[in-house]
Amino acid sequence: MSTLPARPVETAPKPTLRRLSNPHHSNRARGEPMLWLCGGSLAVCLLMVIGLLVLVFWQGIGTFWPHPVVQVRLADGSVRMGEVSRQNSFQPSTEQLAELTPEVRAQAETRLVDGWSSRRQFRTGNFDLTNHHYYWVPDYLVAEESNPEWAVLIERQTWGRFYGFPAELRIDGKAVATEPSAVMQRLQTELEPVLTRFHRIEAIRKVEIGGLAEREEDARLAARAAELRYGKDSPRHRAAVAEFEKVAADTSDQGARFDDEIRELQRENARYAVLLKTADGAEKELPLDAIVRIYAPNQLGFAGRVGVYLDRWREFLFDSPRNTNQEGGVWPAIFGTVLMTLIMSILVVPFGVLAALYMREYAKAGLVISAVRIAVNNLAGVPSIVFGVFGLGFFCYIIGGSIDSLFYPERLPTPTFGKGALIWASLTLALLTLPVVIVATEEALSAVPSSMREGSYACGASKWQTIQRIVLPRALPGIMTGMILAMARGAGEVAPLMLVGVVKSANELPLDGAAPFLHPSRSFMHLGFHIYDLGFQSQNSEAAKPTVYTTTLLLIAVITVLNVFAIWLRSRLRRRFVAAQF
Amino acid sequence: MSEPAPQTSPRPNVMQPKPVMLGSQSALDTEPAVARSGIMQAIARGERVESRIHDAVAGEEAVLGVENFSLFYGEAKALHDINLVVPRGKVTALIGPSGCGKSTLLRSVNRLNDLIDGVRIAGDMKLNGDSIYGPRVDVIELRKRMGMVFQKSNPFPMSVYENVVYPLRIDGIRDRNVLDEVCEKSLRGAALWDEVKDRLHSSALAMSGGQQQRLCIARAIAAEPEVLLMDEPCSALDPIATGKIEDLIWELKGTYSVMIVTHNMHQAARCSDYTAFLYLGRLIEYGPTEAIFTKPLTGETEDYVSGRFG
Numbered sequence: 001m002s003t004l005p006a007r008p009v010e011t012a013p014k015p016t017l018r019r020l021s022n023p024h025h026s027n028r029a030r031g032e033p034m035l036w037l038c039g040g041s042l043a044v045c046l047l048m049v050i051g052l053l054v055l056v057f058w059q060g061i062g063t064f065w066p067h068p069v070v071q072v073r074l075a076d077g078s079v080r081m082g083e084v085s086r087q088n089s090f091q092p093s094t095e096q097l098a099e100l101t102p103e104v105r106a107q108a109e110t111r112l113v114d115g116w117s118s119r120r121q122f123r124t125g126n127f128d129l130t131n132h133h134y135y136w137v138p139d140y141l142v143a144e145e146s147n148p149e150w151a152v153l154i155e156r157q158t159w160g161r162f163y164g165f166p167a168e169l170r171i172d173g174k175a176v177a178t179e180p181s182a183v184m185q186r187l188q189t190e191l192e193p194v195l196t197r198f199h200r201i202e203a204i205r206k207v208e209i210g211g212l213a214e215r216e217e218d219a220r221l222a223a224r225a226a227e228l229r230y231g232k233d234s235p236r237h238r239a240a241v242a243e244f245e246k247v248a249a250d251t252s253d254q255g256a257r258f259d260d261e262i263r264e265l266q267r268e269n270a271r272y273a274v275l276l277k278t279a280d281g282a283e284k285e286l287p288l289d290a291i292v293r294i295y296a297p298n299q300l301g302f303a304g305r306v307g308v309y310l311d312r313w314r315e316f317l318f319d320s321p322r323n324t325n326q327e328g329g330v331w332p333a334i335f336g337t338v339l340m341t342l343i344m345s346i347l348v349v350p351f352g353v354l355a356a357l358y359m360r361e362y363a364k365a366g367l368v369i370s371a372v373r374i375a376v377n378n379l380a381g382v383p384s385i386v387f388g389v390f391g392l393g394f395f396c397y398i399i400g401g402s403i404d405s406l407f408y409p410e411r412l413p414t415p416t417f418g419k420g421a422l423i424w425a426s427l428t429l430a431l432l433t434l435p436v437v438i439v440a441t442e443e444a445l446s447a448v449p450s451s452m453r454e455g456s457y458a459c460g461a462s463k464w465q466t467i468q469r470i471v472l473p474r475a476l477p478g479i480m481t482g483m484i485l486a487m488a489r490g491a492g493e494v495a496p497l498m499l500v501g502v503v504k505s506a507n508e509l510p511l512d513g514a515a516p517f518l519h520p521s522r523s524f525m526h527l528g529f530h531i532y533d534l535g536f537q538s539q540n541s542e543a544a545k546p547t548v549y550t551t552t553l554l555l556i557a558v559i560t561v562l563n564v565f566a567i568w569l570r571s572r573l574r575r576r577f578v579a580a581q582f
Numbered sequence: 583m584s585e586p587a588p589q590t591s592p593r594p595n596v597m598q599p600k601p602v603m604l605g606s607q608s609a610l611d612t613e614p615a616v617a618r619s620g621i622m623q624a625i626a627r628g629e630r631v632e633s634r635i636h637d638a639v640a641g642e643e644a645v646l647g648v649e650n651f652s653l654f655y656g657e658a659k660a661l662h663d664i665n666l667v668v669p670r671g672k673v674t675a676l677i678g679p680s681g682c683g684k685s686t687l688l689r690s691v692n693r694l695n696d697l698i699d700g701v702r703i704a705g706d707m708k709l710n711g712d713s714i715y716g717p718r719v720d721v722i723e724l725r726k727r728m729g730m731v732f733q734k735s736n737p738f739p740m741s742v743y744e745n746v747v748y749p750l751r752i753d754g755i756r757d758r759n760v761l762d763e764v765c766e767k768s769l770r771g772a773a774l775w776d777e778v779k780d781r782l783h784s785s786a787l788a789m790s791g792g793q794q795q796r797l798c799i800a801r802a803i804a805a806e807p808e809v810l811l812m813d814e815p816c817s818a819l820d821p822i823a824t825g826k827i828e829d830l831i832w833e834l835k836g837t838y839s840v841m842i843v844t845h846n847m848h849q850a851a852r853c854s855d856y857t858a859f860l861y862l863g864r865l866i867e868y869g870p871t872e873a874i875f876t877k878p879l880t881g882e883t884e885d886y887v888s889g890r891f892g
Contacts, residue, residue: 365699451736454694458811459749459801460726469752474739 053556060553063546064312066305069151069163069297070122071279072137073144075104080135081151081279082124082163083297085546089118092138108140123543125153125161129282133160133543147298150180154276155292158323160543164284168275175275183274184296191288194272197265198289208258212251219247225410292327316550325505325530326538330551335509336502336524337558340426341491343520348430348490349483352437353472359438360445361467373442380435388496391428396420396500416521420501422510423520428500429493433486440485444478445471480570484563491559494528502526504533527555621882625862633665634879636869639856642669645839646691646809650705653683653690655698660686662863663705668809668856673831673840675854675871677847679886683863684843685733688811691841692728693721710808726753729802729838733814735794737786737801742769742778745786745797749805764804771837772800773830792823799830803838810834812842816849828853847887851875859883 071081092112097105111117119138127133154162166183168175169190177186219240226240272288292315295308319329355376363369400417408416417423448471456466472479494502503523510522531551534544624631646668653661661683668674676684686695693714695701707714714724726749737745744751746768747761755761765782769775774796778789786797795815802810812831816824831853834840844850850857851871858868859882867874867883878884 449736451732451734452738454697455730455732455736455738455798455801456748457694457697458692458725458728458730458732459752460722460805461748461752462722465752469748470738 056549056552056556059546059549061550063550064309064316066153066295066297066300066308068147069153071146071148071151072122072142074137074141075100075107075143076141079279080122080124080137081148082122082135083153084120085123085134086121087118089116090138091115092117092140104141108138111140123161125163126278126284127540128159129278129284133540148279149298150184150296151279151298152184152276152294152296154286154294155327156286157290157292160323160327160540162276162284162286164276164278166274167277167283170273170275170285172271173273187274187288187294190272191291191294194269194288195291197269201262201265204258204262209255212255212258216244216248216251219244221410228409317554321505324538325533326540326544326547330525330527330530330554332506332509333525333527333530333551334554334558335511336422336506337491337527337555338562339510340422340429340497340524340526341487341562343422343426344429344433344490345483345487347426348433348437348486349479351430352434352482352486353441353479355434356438356441356445357467360442361463361471376435376438380439383495384432384493385495385499387428387432388499391424391431391496391500392420395424395427400424420499420503420523421521422501422524425497425501425524428496429490432493432496433490436486436489437479437482440482441475441479444475444481447478448474477570477574480566480573484566484570487562487566488559491562492528492555494526494532497526497529498532502529504529504537527551527558531555621861621866621880625864630663631864631866633865634867634869634883635665636867636873636879638870638873639667639669639868642667642672642856644668644708645670645710646841647708648687648691648705649707651687651690651707652704653686653695654702656700660863661690664860664865666858666865666868668839668841670839671836672855673835673842673853674856674858675850676841676843676858676860677845677850677886678860678866680845681862682860684860685813687860688813688841688843691809691811692725692730694730696721726805727808728811729805729807729809730811731795731798731802731813731815734818735791735798737789737794737797739785739787741783742786742789742797743782746800746804748801753805768800768804769797771803771834772796773826773833774800790823792819792826795819795823795827796830799827799834803834807838810838810840812840814843814845817845824849847875847889859886861886 067083069081070084071079073079092108092115097108100108108117117138117140119136122135122137124130124132124135148165150165152164152166154164156162166180166187167178169177169183169186171190177183223237223240223244226234226237230236269289270287273285274288274291276284276286278284293308293311295304300308316329317334318331320332321330322328359369359372396417396419400415400419400421403417404412404415452470452474453466456470461469501523503525506523506525508519508522510519510524511517512519531548534551535541535548538544621631644667648664648666648668651661651664652659664687666687676687678684689695690703691707691709691714695703703715706716709724709727713719738748740748743761743765746765747755750761750764766775766779769778774793777793778797786794789797795818799812799815816827819827828849831840831842835855842850842854854871856869857871857874859866859874859878861882867878867880869879874883875887878887
């Protein structure tokens with residue numbers, strides 16, 4: 001106390017002088033460098049995240065836009081026609097130039113700038129004819145370029161896209177239209193009934209014949225169950241077998257009738273075909289029912305392009321995939337992702353909250369609880385594939401296998417629950433995201449002011465009453481935050497899912513109109529796995545690339561929607577519990 | 583403070599009767615210079631200090647009796663052999679400098695200190711003759727017989743109505759008529775009814791600080807407590823809200839037995855019937871408020887109430 005500084009009045013000018021003589025000191029005192037460091041770190045983080053999002057968005061949003069079709073004649077006389085999908089600069093090697101004929105080479109060299117040339121990648125389709133989806137075309141080889149008016153793009157059920165010119169429309173092998181405009185006009189009227197018949201065939205196969213197969217399978221299982229339960233050749237078993245034989249005869253009768261119907265429809269559809277000419281003169285006859293979409297890109301106005309664009313989005317969002325997932329929609333994958341994420345959230349939140357409640361409210365703080373807390377936090381660092389292996393071994397084989405042998409012995413050796421399934425995938429991810437929920441809940445619980453707890457205890461409330469009526473409602477927004485984080489983590493996870501229930505393509509959705517509506521034992525499709533499958537498992541990854549971006553965009557959108565929903569829920573709760581404190 | 587275990591707290595050198603040792607002031611430079619009767623020095627030496635209890639207290643009927651009560655936070659002894667009788671239907675104020683154990687004593691009455699790890703006690707308290715710290719006491723049932731108001735208002739994050747009937751809700755009472763009746767009665771008792779009767783079902787957190795504190799009082803009296811404990815109920819409020827709470831305490835007197843901790847000497851003088859002065863965990867003097875403020879028996883009390891230290 002005796003070393004108080006001199007009174008400021010006497011030494012007033014001094015600090016000013018010192019500050020002027022040492023600008024670094026004042027800078028550090030003001031904390032300017034730290035401000036820049038913190039702000040800069042945030043900027044870098046944001047830049048990377050926004051960069052990624054913009055890339056995905058930009059690449060993903062343009063996939064379905066119909067581009068004009070370009071036809072080029074190359075110096076060697078060959079013709080390429082298709083949509084330009086990429087463009088870049090390259091330096092042709094001397095070997096590449098040496099292969100050219102002398103006059104072409106001389107011409108090419110005049111068009112090179114410092115040895116560089118730009119080139120374009122053409123999506124030419126027609127894989128069944130050329131074995132190529134794409135061609136790179138260097139600019140110096142292009143002799144002639146045009147946008148043919150009657151070039152058409154056909155999306156087919158199989159073999160991918162076709163680029164060509166409509167030559168003839170044939171009914172029963174006879175040409176009914178031979179001019180491109182006439183062919184396209186006639187197609188408008190003829191295509192619709194053909195496609196209606198095509199979808200009818202699909203529906204018969206899936207619903208009617210599928211239903212018959214199911215009935216027969218049920219009867220067979222009933223017979224097998226009777227055999228297991230009452231013994232072979234017991235009266236009940238014999239009755240069940242007789243029943244099965246009756247059902248089998250019945251279903252095969254009906255099945256034959258459906259087969260006839262399908263054959264009839266197919267015969268009718270086979271009458272219609274369109275003859276197409278490719279840019280290099282090859283001819284291809286295409287049955288009309290193989291066409292998914294046909295349009296002439298170079299004739300489309302802006303409205304027409306938007307129409308095609310939106311129609312492709314509709315197909316992508318609401319249809320099933322076709323042509324080994326490379327085309328068509330991803331509806332089953334969207335559905336599977338959302339359903340699995342929701343089930344996972346429903347499973348993980350109660351577990352995590354109860355565990356956190358015990359650690360924070362009941363257990364005595366000490367070494368054991370600290371160790372448990374560290375263990376839980378480290379659980380978040382276990383590679384997710386390890387969770388997948390655990391899920392496969394424990395959930396699928398041990399628990400699922402036990403369920404099968406207890407409740408579905410008649411179906412063995414075909415597993416019901418003893419394989420990858422929606423419920424096991426959800427449980428595995430619940431385990432994976434458990435640390436997130438526990439940590440967030442613990443934070444939320446410790447943020448509840450102790451004055452609230454004391455107030456409740458002073459009213460004579462027991463511990464559980466206090467937790468239930470005061471602590472949990474107050475901590476609910478924080479718990480919801482944990483759930484949001486868990487959902488984001490779980491929805492984006494792929495590796496463990498490949499082991500415990502996600503498949504490349506699932507015929508049935510895990511939720512449908514047949515009792516019991518939710519089928520937890522079914523395998524399902526998932527957007528994350530779909531991305532992996534498209535990008536790395538398809539034979540034609542170049543063609544799949546735009547779809548990979550679009551699917552990624554969609555996955556991000558789905559997770560965002562789920563999160564926004566949870567955030568909305570949380571803000572509602574928060575308004576209720578933390579209203580304006582004076 | 584290096585007191586040993588509670589069993590040995592009455593030390594052998596208790597013999598020293600109320601020492602008056604003016605000469606030894608210089609040995610204790612942390613003590614205020616005006617200490618007169620030497621109690622401070624006796625405490626500093628770790629000696630036992632006898633409380634001065636005014637005779638008027640003996641004539642009152644006790645609602646709460648504190649008997650030889652000591653409390654330890656781990657090894658540190660926070661309360662030293664307190665003996666205190668809280669009269670029925672009266673307001674008893676606990677005064678003393680910060681850290682003297684007033685709040686600890688108050689929170690010991692409804693055993694809120696049980697929630698803190700490492701708290702041990704010795705001695706007992708009696709609520710209307712029933713032991714508070716006995717081995718078979720159900721703490722939950724015990725707390726239901728008392729109401730408590732805290733320093734910082736702590737309304738629960740729910741509606742005004744639910745806040746008031748909370749003690750009944752946790753008892754499982756669902757009868758709407760009973761709840762409505764108790765809610766109105768308690769809010770009227772806390773002089774809050776007219777202000778909130780139109781927004782009983784809006785959030786309690788939207789009210790002003792003074793209203794929140796009166797809401798807490800309404801909650802504390804909802805279950806008809808035998809004793810109402812108030813821990814500096816006005817310290818976070820402005821003078822107008824404080825005045826309202828003091829009026830309220832004055833009105834509650836008679837119906838409820840109130841035990842109030844306060845830092846504000848004027849408040850103790852204005853609204854209490856009896857005042858206890860605590861210092862460093864000891865009860866120094868206890869008697870009728872008027873006597874404590876006008877003719878205290880010890881110089882330390884006089885110094886404190888006249889603002890010379892503390």
